[in-house]
Amino acid sequence: MLTIDEIGLAAYLVDSGRRGQLHLGFCQAGPLDPLAFKLANLLCNQPDGVAIEFLGPLTCTFTAPGCISITGPAATITLDGTAQSGWKTLPVDAGQCVQIEPARLGTKHYLAVSGGIQAPVVMGSACTVRRENLGGLQGNGDTLKQGDTLAQNNAEPTLKMRSVPDWLMPHYQSNIRIALVPGYQHDWLSPLQWRRLLNSDYTLTSQMDRMGYRLSGTPITTRQQALYSEAVALGAIQIPPDGQPIVMMADRQSLGGYPKVGTVARCDLNHFAQCVPGDKITFFQLDADDARSKWLLTLSAITRWYQG
Amino acid sequence: MEAFKGIRAVEIAGEDGLIFYASGDSLDVANQYITALNTALLHAASAQNAPPWLYEAVPSYDSLMIVFDLTRIDYHGVYQFVRNLPVKLKGTDAGGQKHRLPVWYGAPEANDLALVSTETGLSKNQIIDIHQQSSYRVYAVGFAPGFAYLGELDKRLSTPRLANPRKAVPQGAVAIADRQTAVYPGVSPGGWHLLGLCPLAMYLPEAAQPIRLRTGDSVEFYAIGEQQYRSWPNDGSGED
Numbered sequence: 001m002l003t004i005d006e007i008g009l010a011a012y013l014v015d016s017g018r019r020g021q022l023h024l025g026f027c028q029a030g031p032l033d034p035l036a037f038k039l040a041n042l043l044c045n046q047p048d049g050v051a052i053e054f055l056g057p058l059t060c061t062f063t064a065p066g067c068i069s070i071t072g073p074a075a076t077i078t079l080d081g082t083a084q085s086g087w088k089t090l091p092v093d094a095g096q097c098v099q100i101e102p103a104r105l106g107t108k109h110y111l112a113v114s115g116g117i118q119a120p121v122v123m124g125s126a127c128t129v130r131r132e133n134l135g136g137l138q139g140n141g142d143t144l145k146q147g148d149t150l151a152q153n154n155a156e157p158t159l160k161m162r163s164v165p166d167w168l169m170p171h172y173q174s175n176i177r178i179a180l181v182p183g184y185q186h187d188w189l190s191p192l193q194w195r196r197l198l199n200s201d202y203t204l205t206s207q208m209d210r211m212g213y214r215l216s217g218t219p220i221t222t223r224q225q226a227l228y229s230e231a232v233a234l235g236a237i238q239i240p241p242d243g244q245p246i247v248m249m250a251d252r253q254s255l256g257g258y259p260k261v262g263t264v265a266r267c268d269l270n271h272f273a274q275c276v277p278g279d280k281i282t283f284f285q286l287d288a289d290d291a292r293s294k295w296l297l298t299l300s301a302i303t304r305w306y307q308g
Numbered sequence: 309m310e311a312f313k314g315i316r317a318v319e320i321a322g323e324d325g326l327i328f329y330a331s332g333d334s335l336d337v338a339n340q341y342i343t344a345l346n347t348a349l350l351h352a353a354s355a356q357n358a359p360p361w362l363y364e365a366v367p368s369y370d371s372l373m374i375v376f377d378l379t380r381i382d383y384h385g386v387y388q389f390v391r392n393l394p395v396k397l398k399g400t401d402a403g404g405q406k407h408r409l410p411v412w413y414g415a416p417e418a419n420d421l422a423l424v425s426t427e428t429g430l431s432k433n434q435i436i437d438i439h440q441q442s443s444y445r446v447y448a449v450g451f452a453p454g455f456a457y458l459g460e461l462d463k464r465l466s467t468p469r470l471a472n473p474r475k476a477v478p479q480g481a482v483a484i485a486d487r488q489t490a491v492y493p494g495v496s497p498g499g500w501h502l503l504g505l506c507p508l509a510m511y512l513p514e515a516a517q518p519i520r521l522r523t524g525d526s527v528e529f530y531a532i533g534e535q536q537y538r539s540w541p542n543d544g545s546g547e548d
Contacts, residue, residue: 022366022375024519025453025493122513123453132453133494134513183320184327228335229448229457231366231373233321255368255450263322266378291323292378299379 001063008056012128012143029127035270036071040112043069049116072109073172076101088163106276115155179265179286188222206277210251219243229257235264265291324378338370343524348393368448404524412537413504418481420501454493454511456521473499507540
Protein backbone atom coordinates (compact mmCIF):
# COMPACT_ATOMS: atom_id res chain seq x y z
CA MET A 1 0.00 0.00 0.00
CA LEU A 2 1.09 3.53 -0.63
CA THR A 3 -0.29 6.96 0.14
CA ILE A 4 -0.03 9.93 -2.19
CA ASP A 5 1.50 12.82 -0.24
CA GLU A 6 1.94 15.38 -2.98
CA ILE A 7 1.22 15.75 -6.69
CA GLY A 8 2.96 18.45 -8.74
CA LEU A 9 0.90 18.71 -11.95
CA ALA A 10 -1.07 15.50 -12.42
CA ALA A 11 -0.98 11.83 -11.50
CA TYR A 12 -3.36 9.12 -12.65
CA LEU A 13 -3.59 5.36 -13.03
CA VAL A 14 -2.76 3.70 -16.36
CA ASP A 15 -2.41 0.17 -17.64
CA SER A 16 -1.62 -0.95 -21.17
CA GLY A 17 -5.00 0.31 -22.37
CA ARG A 18 -8.09 -1.12 -24.02
CA ARG A 19 -8.25 -3.57 -26.86
CA GLY A 20 -11.22 -4.28 -29.13
CA GLN A 21 -13.38 -1.35 -27.90
CA LEU A 22 -12.63 1.29 -30.54
CA HIS A 23 -15.59 0.24 -32.70
CA LEU A 24 -17.95 1.08 -29.80
CA GLY A 25 -16.58 4.61 -29.52
CA PHE A 26 -14.28 4.04 -26.53
CA CYS A 27 -10.79 5.41 -26.87
CA GLN A 28 -7.72 3.19 -26.70
CA ALA A 29 -6.22 4.88 -23.61
CA GLY A 30 -2.97 3.42 -22.24
CA PRO A 31 0.32 5.11 -21.32
CA LEU A 32 1.59 8.04 -23.42
CA ASP A 33 5.11 6.59 -23.32
CA PRO A 34 4.40 2.86 -23.79
CA LEU A 35 8.07 1.84 -23.62
CA ALA A 36 8.81 3.56 -20.28
CA PHE A 37 5.56 2.09 -18.90
CA LYS A 38 6.38 -1.44 -20.07
CA LEU A 39 9.91 -1.31 -18.70
CA ALA A 40 8.63 0.02 -15.37
CA ASN A 41 6.42 -3.04 -15.01
CA LEU A 42 9.13 -5.46 -16.15
CA LEU A 43 11.44 -4.00 -13.49
CA CYS A 44 8.76 -5.09 -10.99
CA ASN A 45 8.78 -8.58 -12.55
CA GLN A 46 5.42 -8.29 -14.29
CA PRO A 47 4.53 -8.02 -17.98
CA ASP A 48 1.64 -5.64 -17.28
CA GLY A 49 0.03 -3.96 -14.30
CA VAL A 50 -1.65 -0.76 -13.20
CA ALA A 51 0.96 1.96 -12.59
CA ILE A 52 0.96 5.72 -12.00
CA GLU A 53 1.65 8.09 -14.92
CA PHE A 54 2.57 11.50 -13.54
CA LEU A 55 3.69 14.96 -14.63
CA GLY A 56 5.60 17.24 -12.29
CA PRO A 57 6.88 16.17 -8.85
CA LEU A 58 5.36 13.25 -6.95
CA THR A 59 5.79 12.25 -3.31
CA CYS A 60 4.37 9.11 -1.74
CA THR A 61 4.82 7.00 1.38
CA PHE A 62 4.70 3.21 1.48
CA THR A 63 2.73 1.48 4.21
CA ALA A 64 3.97 -2.02 3.34
CA PRO A 65 7.29 -3.38 2.06
CA GLY A 66 7.65 -4.18 -1.63
CA CYS A 67 9.47 -3.26 -4.78
CA ILE A 68 8.95 -0.26 -7.03
CA SER A 69 10.44 1.18 -10.18
CA ILE A 70 10.50 4.66 -11.66
CA THR A 71 11.00 5.29 -15.37
CA GLY A 72 10.77 8.28 -17.70
CA PRO A 73 13.10 11.12 -18.69
CA ALA A 74 15.67 12.60 -16.30
CA ALA A 75 14.42 13.07 -12.72
CA THR A 76 15.85 13.41 -9.24
CA ILE A 77 14.68 10.50 -7.11
CA THR A 78 15.14 10.20 -3.36
CA LEU A 79 14.07 7.51 -0.90
CA ASP A 80 13.92 8.97 2.62
CA GLY A 81 16.24 11.70 1.37
CA THR A 82 18.84 9.33 -0.14
CA ALA A 83 19.46 9.68 -3.89
CA GLN A 84 18.30 6.76 -6.04
CA SER A 85 18.35 5.93 -9.75
CA GLY A 86 15.42 5.37 -12.04
CA TRP A 87 15.17 2.45 -14.46
CA LYS A 88 15.93 -0.15 -11.77
CA THR A 89 14.12 -2.24 -9.17
CA LEU A 90 14.01 -0.40 -5.85
CA PRO A 91 13.10 -2.29 -2.66
CA VAL A 92 11.11 -0.15 -0.22
CA ASP A 93 10.15 -0.68 3.41
CA ALA A 94 6.98 0.33 5.21
CA GLY A 95 7.19 3.98 6.23
CA GLN A 96 9.66 4.97 3.54
CA CYS A 97 8.93 8.01 1.42
CA VAL A 98 9.86 8.39 -2.24
CA GLN A 99 10.18 11.79 -3.88
CA ILE A 100 10.50 12.27 -7.62
CA GLU A 101 11.39 15.64 -9.14
CA PRO A 102 11.44 15.63 -12.97
CA ALA A 103 14.19 17.72 -14.59
CA ARG A 104 11.78 19.23 -17.14
CA LEU A 105 8.22 20.21 -16.36
CA GLY A 106 5.63 18.30 -18.42
CA THR A 107 7.48 15.07 -19.11
CA LYS A 108 5.70 11.80 -18.31
CA HIS A 109 7.02 9.50 -15.62
CA TYR A 110 5.94 6.10 -14.38
CA LEU A 111 5.85 4.63 -10.90
CA ALA A 112 5.18 0.89 -10.93
CA VAL A 113 4.83 -1.32 -7.85
CA SER A 114 5.35 -5.07 -7.60
CA GLY A 115 1.99 -6.79 -7.98
CA GLY A 116 0.49 -3.76 -9.70
CA ILE A 117 -1.95 -1.25 -8.19
CA GLN A 118 -5.47 -2.45 -7.49
CA ALA A 119 -8.10 -0.61 -9.52
CA PRO A 120 -11.45 -1.52 -11.05
CA VAL A 121 -11.36 -2.60 -14.69
CA VAL A 122 -13.93 -0.73 -16.81
CA MET A 123 -14.36 -1.62 -20.50
CA GLY A 124 -11.26 -3.79 -20.36
CA SER A 125 -8.90 -1.32 -18.70
CA ALA A 126 -8.19 0.53 -15.46
CA CYS A 127 -6.88 3.55 -17.37
CA THR A 128 -8.12 6.93 -16.20
CA VAL A 129 -10.09 8.51 -19.08
CA ARG A 130 -11.44 11.85 -17.84
CA ARG A 131 -13.28 12.60 -21.08
CA GLU A 132 -15.32 9.41 -20.70
CA ASN A 133 -15.62 9.55 -16.89
CA LEU A 134 -14.19 6.04 -16.81
CA GLY A 135 -11.31 4.28 -15.09
CA GLY A 136 -9.01 5.27 -12.27
CA LEU A 137 -9.21 4.45 -8.58
CA GLN A 138 -13.02 4.85 -8.36
CA GLY A 139 -13.69 3.88 -11.96
CA ASN A 140 -15.18 7.32 -12.69
CA GLY A 141 -12.29 8.94 -14.54
CA ASP A 142 -10.99 10.94 -11.56
CA THR A 143 -7.24 11.50 -11.42
CA LEU A 144 -5.29 10.81 -8.22
CA LYS A 145 -5.28 13.39 -5.46
CA GLN A 146 -3.31 14.05 -2.32
CA GLY A 147 -4.23 11.61 0.43
CA ASP A 148 -5.33 8.79 -1.89
CA THR A 149 -4.34 5.36 -0.62
CA LEU A 150 -3.50 2.74 -3.21
CA ALA A 151 -3.49 -0.99 -2.54
CA GLN A 152 -1.36 -3.35 -4.55
CA ASN A 153 -1.91 -6.94 -5.66
CA ASN A 154 0.15 -9.70 -4.08
CA ALA A 155 3.51 -10.14 -5.71
CA GLU A 156 5.99 -13.00 -5.78
CA PRO A 157 7.97 -12.90 -2.54
CA THR A 158 11.35 -13.28 -4.25
CA LEU A 159 11.85 -10.54 -6.76
CA LYS A 160 14.77 -10.38 -9.12
CA MET A 161 16.53 -7.01 -8.83
CA ARG A 162 16.91 -5.62 -12.31
CA SER A 163 18.12 -2.50 -14.04
CA VAL A 164 17.59 -1.40 -17.63
CA PRO A 165 20.94 -1.50 -19.46
CA ASP A 166 22.12 1.55 -21.36
CA TRP A 167 21.59 -0.16 -24.74
CA LEU A 168 17.88 -0.54 -23.96
CA MET A 169 17.35 2.87 -22.37
CA PRO A 170 15.44 5.44 -24.42
CA HIS A 171 17.50 8.57 -25.10
CA TYR A 172 15.09 11.45 -24.67
CA GLN A 173 15.98 14.74 -26.35
CA SER A 174 14.33 18.12 -26.72
CA ASN A 175 15.13 18.40 -30.45
CA ILE A 176 14.17 15.16 -32.09
CA ARG A 177 13.79 13.48 -35.44
CA ILE A 178 10.65 11.42 -35.63
CA ALA A 179 9.95 8.62 -38.13
CA LEU A 180 6.74 9.16 -40.09
CA VAL A 181 5.09 6.16 -41.74
CA PRO A 182 3.16 7.45 -44.81
CA GLY A 183 -0.41 6.23 -44.96
CA TYR A 184 -4.09 7.19 -45.06
CA GLN A 185 -4.45 10.29 -47.33
CA HIS A 186 -0.68 10.59 -47.97
CA ASP A 187 -1.33 11.03 -51.70
CA TRP A 188 -3.42 14.14 -51.01
CA LEU A 189 -0.07 15.91 -50.50
CA SER A 190 1.76 17.09 -53.61
CA PRO A 191 5.49 16.24 -53.82
CA LEU A 192 6.17 19.86 -52.88
CA GLN A 193 3.98 19.61 -49.76
CA TRP A 194 5.75 16.38 -48.76
CA ARG A 195 9.09 18.17 -49.04
CA ARG A 196 7.78 20.99 -46.87
CA LEU A 197 6.54 18.53 -44.24
CA LEU A 198 9.84 16.61 -44.13
CA ASN A 199 12.17 19.64 -44.35
CA SER A 200 10.57 21.91 -41.75
CA ASP A 201 11.06 22.28 -38.04
CA TYR A 202 7.86 21.95 -36.06
CA THR A 203 7.39 23.21 -32.53
CA LEU A 204 5.15 21.47 -30.02
CA THR A 205 2.52 23.97 -28.85
CA SER A 206 0.87 24.14 -25.43
CA GLN A 207 -2.30 22.71 -27.02
CA MET A 208 -1.45 19.18 -26.02
CA ASP A 209 -3.09 16.59 -23.84
CA ARG A 210 -3.63 12.84 -23.73
CA MET A 211 -5.85 13.11 -26.85
CA GLY A 212 -3.43 14.84 -29.16
CA TYR A 213 -0.37 17.09 -29.57
CA ARG A 214 -0.72 20.14 -31.82
CA LEU A 215 2.40 21.29 -33.67
CA SER A 216 3.16 24.66 -35.21
CA GLY A 217 5.40 25.38 -38.18
CA THR A 218 5.23 25.38 -41.97
CA PRO A 219 1.54 24.91 -42.86
CA ILE A 220 0.77 21.92 -45.07
CA THR A 221 -2.01 21.99 -47.63
CA THR A 222 -3.84 18.92 -48.85
CA ARG A 223 -5.47 18.57 -52.28
CA GLN A 224 -8.83 17.95 -50.62
CA GLN A 225 -10.31 18.41 -47.19
CA ALA A 226 -13.61 16.54 -47.46
CA LEU A 227 -13.43 13.11 -45.90
CA TYR A 228 -15.96 10.81 -44.28
CA SER A 229 -14.98 10.28 -40.67
CA GLU A 230 -12.80 7.20 -40.32
CA ALA A 231 -10.83 5.31 -37.68
CA VAL A 232 -7.82 7.19 -36.30
CA ALA A 233 -4.77 5.04 -35.55
CA LEU A 234 -2.40 5.69 -32.63
CA GLY A 235 0.10 8.37 -33.67
CA ALA A 236 -1.92 9.45 -36.74
CA ILE A 237 -0.84 12.85 -38.09
CA GLN A 238 -3.92 14.93 -38.94
CA ILE A 239 -3.80 17.98 -41.17
CA PRO A 240 -6.70 20.29 -40.23
CA PRO A 241 -7.69 23.23 -42.51
CA ASP A 242 -5.06 25.56 -40.95
CA GLY A 243 -2.33 23.14 -42.09
CA GLN A 244 -0.74 22.70 -38.63
CA PRO A 245 -0.28 18.99 -37.89
CA ILE A 246 -1.92 17.33 -34.87
CA VAL A 247 -0.56 13.97 -33.70
CA MET A 248 -3.28 11.77 -32.22
CA MET A 249 -2.30 10.13 -28.92
CA ALA A 250 -3.60 7.44 -26.52
CA ASP A 251 -6.93 9.11 -25.56
CA ARG A 252 -7.76 10.30 -29.10
CA GLN A 253 -11.33 9.96 -30.30
CA SER A 254 -11.86 6.74 -32.25
CA LEU A 255 -13.07 8.50 -35.44
CA GLY A 256 -12.05 11.71 -37.13
CA GLY A 257 -12.74 13.57 -40.35
CA TYR A 258 -9.48 15.45 -40.97
CA PRO A 259 -7.08 14.13 -43.63
CA LYS A 260 -4.10 12.21 -42.24
CA VAL A 261 -0.73 11.91 -43.97
CA GLY A 262 0.48 8.93 -41.96
CA THR A 263 1.46 7.96 -38.44
CA VAL A 264 4.37 8.44 -36.05
CA ALA A 265 6.32 5.16 -36.08
CA ARG A 266 5.96 3.05 -32.94
CA CYS A 267 9.74 3.12 -32.40
CA ASP A 268 9.60 6.93 -31.99
CA LEU A 269 6.21 7.37 -30.34
CA ASN A 270 7.71 7.29 -26.84
CA HIS A 271 10.28 9.98 -27.72
CA PHE A 272 7.58 12.11 -29.29
CA ALA A 273 5.24 11.64 -26.30
CA GLN A 274 7.92 13.03 -23.98
CA CYS A 275 8.21 16.36 -25.79
CA VAL A 276 7.08 19.45 -23.90
CA PRO A 277 5.80 22.73 -25.40
CA GLY A 278 8.59 24.54 -27.23
CA ASP A 279 10.48 21.37 -28.23
CA LYS A 280 11.51 21.09 -31.89
CA ILE A 281 10.46 18.16 -34.04
CA THR A 282 11.46 17.18 -37.56
CA PHE A 283 9.97 14.26 -39.45
CA PHE A 284 11.66 11.75 -41.71
CA GLN A 285 9.99 9.13 -43.85
CA LEU A 286 10.09 5.44 -42.90
CA ASP A 287 7.99 2.86 -44.71
CA ALA A 288 5.72 0.49 -42.80
CA ASP A 289 7.93 -2.60 -43.32
CA ASP A 290 11.01 -0.82 -41.95
CA ALA A 291 9.06 0.71 -39.06
CA ARG A 292 7.71 -2.72 -38.15
CA SER A 293 11.20 -4.29 -38.29
CA LYS A 294 12.60 -1.54 -36.09
CA TRP A 295 9.90 -2.02 -33.45
CA LEU A 296 10.28 -5.82 -33.56
CA LEU A 297 14.01 -5.39 -32.88
CA THR A 298 13.19 -3.25 -29.83
CA LEU A 299 10.65 -5.81 -28.60
CA SER A 300 13.12 -8.67 -28.99
CA ALA A 301 15.82 -6.65 -27.23
CA ILE A 302 13.43 -6.19 -24.29
CA THR A 303 12.69 -9.94 -24.22
CA ARG A 304 16.42 -10.77 -24.40
CA TRP A 305 17.16 -8.51 -21.44
CA TYR A 306 14.14 -9.65 -19.40
CA GLN A 307 14.72 -13.38 -19.90
CA GLY A 308 18.51 -13.17 -19.88
CA MET B 309 -1.91 -2.02 -52.61
CA GLU B 310 -4.20 -3.27 -55.34
CA ALA B 311 -7.93 -2.64 -55.15
CA PHE B 312 -10.21 -5.68 -55.28
CA LYS B 313 -13.89 -6.53 -55.52
CA GLY B 314 -15.88 -4.03 -53.44
CA ILE B 315 -12.74 -2.20 -52.29
CA ARG B 316 -11.46 0.84 -54.14
CA ALA B 317 -8.33 1.47 -52.09
CA VAL B 318 -6.25 0.03 -49.26
CA GLU B 319 -3.88 2.25 -47.28
CA ILE B 320 -1.38 1.87 -44.46
CA ALA B 321 -2.63 3.05 -41.04
CA GLY B 322 0.61 2.69 -39.12
CA GLU B 323 2.94 -0.32 -39.08
CA ASP B 324 0.21 -2.32 -37.34
CA GLY B 325 -2.85 -1.04 -39.21
CA LEU B 326 -4.54 -1.15 -42.60
CA ILE B 327 -7.58 0.76 -43.77
CA PHE B 328 -9.89 -0.55 -46.52
CA TYR B 329 -12.10 1.87 -48.50
CA ALA B 330 -15.26 0.53 -50.16
CA SER B 331 -16.27 1.42 -53.69
CA GLY B 332 -19.90 2.21 -54.48
CA ASP B 333 -22.02 4.82 -56.21
CA SER B 334 -23.56 5.98 -52.94
CA LEU B 335 -22.58 6.15 -49.30
CA ASP B 336 -25.30 3.59 -48.54
CA VAL B 337 -23.80 1.04 -50.94
CA ALA B 338 -20.28 1.67 -49.63
CA ASN B 339 -21.41 1.36 -46.00
CA GLN B 340 -23.30 -1.85 -46.78
CA TYR B 341 -20.13 -3.34 -48.21
CA ILE B 342 -18.10 -2.20 -45.19
CA THR B 343 -20.68 -3.74 -42.84
CA ALA B 344 -20.63 -7.01 -44.80
CA LEU B 345 -16.82 -7.08 -44.85
CA ASN B 346 -16.69 -6.38 -41.10
CA THR B 347 -19.26 -9.15 -40.49
CA ALA B 348 -17.15 -11.59 -42.55
CA LEU B 349 -14.04 -10.57 -40.59
CA LEU B 350 -15.76 -10.96 -37.20
CA HIS B 351 -17.18 -14.30 -38.34
CA ALA B 352 -13.66 -15.47 -39.19
CA ALA B 353 -12.47 -14.10 -35.84
CA SER B 354 -14.98 -16.21 -33.92
CA ALA B 355 -14.17 -19.41 -35.85
CA GLN B 356 -11.90 -22.10 -34.46
CA ASN B 357 -8.90 -21.05 -36.51
CA ALA B 358 -9.49 -17.38 -35.67
CA PRO B 359 -6.65 -15.07 -36.67
CA PRO B 360 -4.73 -14.55 -33.40
CA TRP B 361 -3.40 -11.24 -34.73
CA LEU B 362 -6.71 -9.35 -34.91
CA TYR B 363 -6.76 -6.49 -32.34
CA GLU B 364 -9.31 -4.01 -33.70
CA ALA B 365 -11.84 -3.78 -36.52
CA VAL B 366 -13.30 -0.27 -36.76
CA PRO B 367 -15.93 0.30 -39.46
CA SER B 368 -17.00 3.85 -40.33
CA TYR B 369 -18.96 5.25 -43.30
CA ASP B 370 -16.97 3.93 -46.31
CA SER B 371 -13.95 2.47 -44.49
CA LEU B 372 -12.80 -0.35 -42.23
CA MET B 373 -9.58 -0.07 -40.23
CA ILE B 374 -7.92 -3.23 -38.98
CA VAL B 375 -5.28 -3.11 -36.24
CA PHE B 376 -3.15 -6.23 -35.90
CA ASP B 377 -0.47 -7.72 -33.65
CA LEU B 378 2.67 -6.88 -35.60
CA THR B 379 4.63 -9.64 -33.86
CA ARG B 380 2.41 -12.22 -35.58
CA ILE B 381 1.75 -10.77 -39.04
CA ASP B 382 2.58 -7.84 -41.32
CA TYR B 383 0.27 -5.77 -43.49
CA HIS B 384 0.89 -7.96 -46.55
CA GLY B 385 -0.55 -10.94 -44.68
CA VAL B 386 -3.54 -8.96 -43.41
CA TYR B 387 -4.24 -7.67 -46.92
CA GLN B 388 -4.27 -11.23 -48.33
CA PHE B 389 -6.46 -12.45 -45.48
CA VAL B 390 -9.07 -9.72 -46.00
CA ARG B 391 -8.99 -10.09 -49.77
CA ASN B 392 -9.85 -13.80 -49.38
CA LEU B 393 -12.72 -13.27 -46.91
CA PRO B 394 -16.08 -14.61 -48.16
CA VAL B 395 -18.16 -11.40 -48.12
CA LYS B 396 -21.91 -12.03 -48.25
CA LEU B 397 -24.08 -9.11 -49.32
CA LYS B 398 -27.29 -10.94 -48.45
CA GLY B 399 -30.31 -8.71 -49.00
CA THR B 400 -29.46 -5.08 -48.57
CA ASP B 401 -28.64 -5.09 -44.87
CA ALA B 402 -26.13 -7.81 -44.06
CA GLY B 403 -25.49 -7.90 -40.33
CA GLY B 404 -27.72 -5.04 -39.13
CA GLN B 405 -30.29 -4.93 -36.31
CA LYS B 406 -33.44 -2.78 -36.53
CA HIS B 407 -34.26 -0.28 -33.79
CA ARG B 408 -37.29 1.96 -33.12
CA LEU B 409 -36.49 4.83 -30.79
CA PRO B 410 -39.10 7.00 -29.04
CA VAL B 411 -38.58 10.78 -28.98
CA TRP B 412 -40.25 13.49 -26.93
CA TYR B 413 -39.94 16.17 -29.61
CA GLY B 414 -39.68 19.70 -28.29
CA ALA B 415 -38.64 18.72 -24.75
CA PRO B 416 -37.61 22.03 -23.14
CA GLU B 417 -34.07 20.85 -22.26
CA ALA B 418 -33.38 19.98 -25.91
CA ASN B 419 -35.40 22.26 -28.14
CA ASP B 420 -33.92 24.03 -31.15
CA LEU B 421 -37.12 23.56 -33.18
CA ALA B 422 -37.64 27.33 -33.56
CA LEU B 423 -34.08 27.76 -34.83
CA VAL B 424 -34.39 24.83 -37.25
CA SER B 425 -37.71 26.25 -38.40
CA THR B 426 -36.04 29.59 -39.22
CA GLU B 427 -33.17 27.91 -41.04
CA THR B 428 -35.25 25.45 -43.07
CA GLY B 429 -38.48 27.39 -43.58
CA LEU B 430 -40.46 24.41 -42.28
CA SER B 431 -43.00 24.47 -39.46
CA LYS B 432 -42.18 22.69 -36.20
CA ASN B 433 -44.68 19.96 -37.00
CA GLN B 434 -43.21 19.45 -40.47
CA ILE B 435 -39.72 19.10 -38.95
CA ILE B 436 -40.98 16.50 -36.47
CA ASP B 437 -42.85 14.59 -39.21
CA ILE B 438 -39.95 14.57 -41.67
CA HIS B 439 -37.52 13.38 -38.98
CA GLN B 440 -39.78 10.35 -38.34
CA GLN B 441 -40.35 9.48 -41.98
CA SER B 442 -36.90 8.05 -42.79
CA SER B 443 -35.24 4.83 -41.82
CA TYR B 444 -31.67 5.73 -40.93
CA ARG B 445 -28.55 3.67 -41.23
CA VAL B 446 -25.82 3.65 -38.55
CA TYR B 447 -22.83 4.72 -40.64
CA ALA B 448 -20.38 4.85 -37.77
CA VAL B 449 -20.01 4.72 -33.98
CA GLY B 450 -17.45 7.06 -32.47
CA PHE B 451 -16.73 10.52 -31.03
CA ALA B 452 -17.86 9.24 -27.63
CA PRO B 453 -18.89 5.81 -26.27
CA GLY B 454 -22.08 4.77 -28.08
CA PHE B 455 -22.41 7.90 -30.24
CA ALA B 456 -23.94 6.62 -33.52
CA TYR B 457 -23.87 8.69 -36.70
CA LEU B 458 -27.22 8.09 -38.48
CA GLY B 459 -27.92 9.01 -42.08
CA GLU B 460 -28.97 10.22 -44.33
CA LEU B 461 -31.23 12.92 -43.01
CA ASP B 462 -33.84 14.32 -45.41
CA LYS B 463 -32.29 17.18 -47.42
CA ARG B 464 -35.01 19.57 -46.21
CA LEU B 465 -33.75 19.22 -42.60
CA SER B 466 -30.10 19.80 -43.43
CA THR B 467 -28.71 22.54 -41.18
CA PRO B 468 -25.17 23.72 -40.42
CA ARG B 469 -23.71 23.27 -36.96
CA LEU B 470 -24.39 25.90 -34.30
CA ALA B 471 -22.13 28.95 -34.43
CA ASN B 472 -21.56 28.55 -30.69
CA PRO B 473 -21.49 24.90 -29.67
CA ARG B 474 -23.24 24.03 -26.39
CA LYS B 475 -20.97 23.20 -23.47
CA ALA B 476 -23.36 20.50 -22.26
CA VAL B 477 -25.89 18.74 -24.46
CA PRO B 478 -28.19 16.65 -22.22
CA GLN B 479 -28.07 12.86 -22.26
CA GLY B 480 -30.57 11.40 -24.73
CA ALA B 481 -30.77 14.56 -26.85
CA VAL B 482 -31.86 13.80 -30.42
CA ALA B 483 -29.86 16.04 -32.70
CA ILE B 484 -29.33 16.90 -36.37
CA ALA B 485 -26.44 18.40 -38.37
CA ASP B 486 -25.89 18.42 -42.15
CA ARG B 487 -27.41 15.18 -43.47
CA GLN B 488 -26.96 13.37 -40.14
CA THR B 489 -28.91 12.69 -36.98
CA ALA B 490 -27.88 11.16 -33.64
CA VAL B 491 -28.84 10.51 -30.02
CA TYR B 492 -26.30 11.83 -27.48
CA PRO B 493 -25.39 8.86 -25.21
CA GLY B 494 -24.22 11.09 -22.37
CA VAL B 495 -23.80 14.73 -21.44
CA SER B 496 -21.19 16.22 -23.75
CA PRO B 497 -20.32 19.40 -25.63
CA GLY B 498 -21.98 19.55 -29.04
CA GLY B 499 -22.75 21.77 -31.99
CA TRP B 500 -25.77 19.99 -33.44
CA HIS B 501 -29.36 21.31 -33.41
CA LEU B 502 -31.55 19.52 -30.87
CA LEU B 503 -35.05 18.24 -31.64
CA GLY B 504 -36.01 16.45 -28.43
CA LEU B 505 -35.16 13.73 -25.93
CA CYS B 506 -35.05 9.94 -26.21
CA PRO B 507 -35.68 8.09 -22.91
CA LEU B 508 -33.65 5.02 -23.92
CA ALA B 509 -30.04 4.68 -22.78
CA MET B 510 -27.63 4.44 -25.73
CA TYR B 511 -24.82 3.38 -23.45
CA LEU B 512 -25.30 0.88 -20.61
CA PRO B 513 -21.94 0.55 -18.83
CA GLU B 514 -22.92 -2.58 -16.91
CA ALA B 515 -24.63 -4.51 -19.73
CA ALA B 516 -23.14 -7.42 -21.66
CA GLN B 517 -23.62 -5.36 -24.81
CA PRO B 518 -23.04 -1.84 -23.47
CA ILE B 519 -23.68 -0.04 -26.76
CA ARG B 520 -27.20 -0.06 -28.26
CA LEU B 521 -26.48 0.99 -31.85
CA ARG B 522 -23.82 -0.67 -34.03
CA THR B 523 -22.49 0.23 -37.46
CA GLY B 524 -24.81 -1.26 -40.08
CA ASP B 525 -27.93 -1.21 -37.84
CA SER B 526 -31.03 0.68 -38.94
CA VAL B 527 -33.00 3.15 -36.82
CA GLU B 528 -36.46 4.73 -36.99
CA PHE B 529 -37.79 7.40 -34.65
CA TYR B 530 -41.36 7.82 -33.38
CA ALA B 531 -42.94 10.60 -31.35
CA ILE B 532 -44.03 10.20 -27.71
CA GLY B 533 -45.43 12.78 -25.31
CA GLU B 534 -44.02 14.16 -22.09
CA GLN B 535 -46.12 11.72 -20.00
CA GLN B 536 -44.73 8.69 -21.84
CA TYR B 537 -41.19 10.09 -21.64
CA ARG B 538 -41.40 10.61 -17.88
CA SER B 539 -42.89 7.18 -17.22
CA TRP B 540 -40.50 5.28 -19.50
CA PRO B 541 -38.99 2.28 -17.68
CA ASN B 542 -35.61 3.23 -16.34
CA ASP B 543 -33.97 -0.17 -16.79
CA GLY B 544 -32.44 0.58 -20.14
CA SER B 545 -34.66 -1.85 -22.02
CA GLY B 546 -37.82 -0.79 -23.71
CA GLU B 547 -37.48 -0.74 -27.49
CA ASP B 548 -40.79 -1.99 -28.80
